[in-house]
Amino acid sequence: MIEINQTYTYDFKFSQEDVTLFAEVTGDKNLVHLDADFASKTVFKRPIIHGMLGASVFSKVFGVMFPGEGTIYLKQSLNFLRPLYVDVDYEAVFTVTEVISKKNTAIVETIVKNKLTGKLCLNGEASIMNEDKIK
Amino acid sequence: MIEINQTYTYDFKFSQEDVTLFAEVTGDKNLVHLDADFASKTVFKRPIIHGMLGASVFSKVFGVMFPGEGTIYLKQSLNFLRPLYVDVDYEAVFTVTEVISKKNTAIVETIVKNKLTGKLCLNGEASIMNEDKIK
Numbered sequence: 001m002i003e004i005n006q007t008y009t010y011d012f013k014f015s016q017e018d019v020t021l022f023a024e025v026t027g028d029k030n031l032v033h034l035d036a037d038f039a040s041k042t043v044f045k046r047p048i049i050h051g052m053l054g055a056s057v058f059s060k061v062f063g064v065m066f067p068g069e070g071t072i073y074l075k076q077s078l079n080f081l082r083p084l085y086v087d088v089d090y091e092a093v094f095t096v097t098e099v100i101s102k103k104n105t106a107i108v109e110t111i112v113k114n115k116l117t118g119k120l121c122l123n124g125e126a127s128i129m130n131e132d133k134i135k
Numbered sequence: 136m137i138e139i140n141q142t143y144t145y146d147f148k149f150s151q152e153d154v155t156l157f158a159e160v161t162g163d164k165n166l167v168h169l170d171a172d173f174a175s176k177t178v179f180k181r182p183i184i185h186g187m188l189g190a191s192v193f194s195k196v197f198g199v200m201f202p203g204e205g206t207i208y209l210k211q212s213l214n215f216l217r218p219l220y221v222d223v224d225y226e227a228v229f230t231v232t233e234v235i236s237k238k239n240t241a242i243v244e245t246i247v248k249n250k251l252t253g254k255l256c257l258n259g260e261a262s263i264m265n266e267d268k269i270k
Contacts, residue, residue, distance in 0.1 A: 012162075021160045025153050026191035030198035030206075043207075051208045052194045056161035056187040063165035071165075072178075073186045077212040 002106050002134045008066040008094040011115060012057050014049050016086045022053045048083035054122055057092045058110045062126065066094060067106075067133035074105065075127035082114075082121040089115035097125075104134045137241050137269045143201040143229040146250060147192050149184050151221045157188045183218035189257055192227045193245045197261065201229060202241075202268035209240065210262035217249075217256040224250035232260075239269045 023029045028050055031038040039047045055078050062071045084090060090112050098107035105127060112122040128134070158164045163185055166173040174182045190213050197206045219225060225247050233242035240262060247257040263269070 018160050021156065022191075025156045025160065026188065026195055027147075028191060028195035028198050030204070032198075042205075050191070050194060051211070052187055052191045053161065055190075056157075056163060056185070059185060059187045060161055060163035063163055063167075069165070070177075073215050075212070075214050076186075077210070079210050080208050 002067050002096055002099060002130070004096055004099050006096045008061065010057065010061050010065065010092045010094075011089060012092065013089050014053060014084070014086055016047065019047065019049055019053065019086055022050055026050070026052070028052075044083050046085060048085060051078065051080045051084075051122075054084045054090075054112060055124075057112065058094075058124075058126060061092060061094065062108075062128050067128070067130045070130050070132050072129040073126070074129055075125075076110070077124040077126075079123050081123065082119060084112070084121055090121065091115045099134060101135055103129065104131045105129045106134050137202050137231055137234060137265070139231055139234050141231045143196065145192065145196050145200065145227045145229075146224065147227065148224050149188060149219070149221055151182065154182065154184055154188065154221055157185055161185070161187070163187075179218050181220060183220060186213065186215045186219075186257075189219045189225075189247060190259075192225075192247065193229075193259075193261060196227060196229060197243075197263050202263070202265045205265050205267050207264040208261070209264055210260075211245070212259040212261075214258050216258065217254060219247070219256055225256065226250045234269060236270055238264065239266045240264045241269050
């Protein structure tokens, strides 16, 4: 059962192959994600992961882990604070800030930080519904 | 150049193959996206597209079309109002609501609606930066 102040953490990283596949399926073929030469001339210096690929970790965790099966995604805000890079270890941290029992809904703070440096890369807030696990 | 009240529309649809590939690359293998039998027993009745796959259309358009190359994604809010299904025609509509010249930044209203019924499925607001195209 989801409770207020509950936290969940999930470690992840993406490879260049993941990024290339994400570009194929979404059609988002911005060269800053795919071409090291091109990326080297941008402010990022090397290829960055699509913001939505990074954010997909929130969807994955909600859908299959915390709270898991039956979760309906209602809202998500995303602040892209720092780029995510391939082959770097990140940690997603989820903190339940509010439970609205009569709507089977919870508000969850969602962040991604660099596992090594602790620097915050992505933050935001989600609203999720789950009739079995949020009461 | 991006100007206030400017709009851009983009038509898209996703196949079940796209959804399966998205599940592979993100690890979001919630059965509601992948298994028609499972989905038939949920409130959705048939497999739904991952919310972040639907939302990736915003990232794609900003990164490669409007305003295109050089765009840096700062923020995106997402309200998942209705599910998106495979093989259905959708229209993404972008409306520039604010231009902050000194920061080369624009606020853009982003929506996805069913092309046939006009029903709103996804809405939100983006903040993007582009040094060449937002002045």
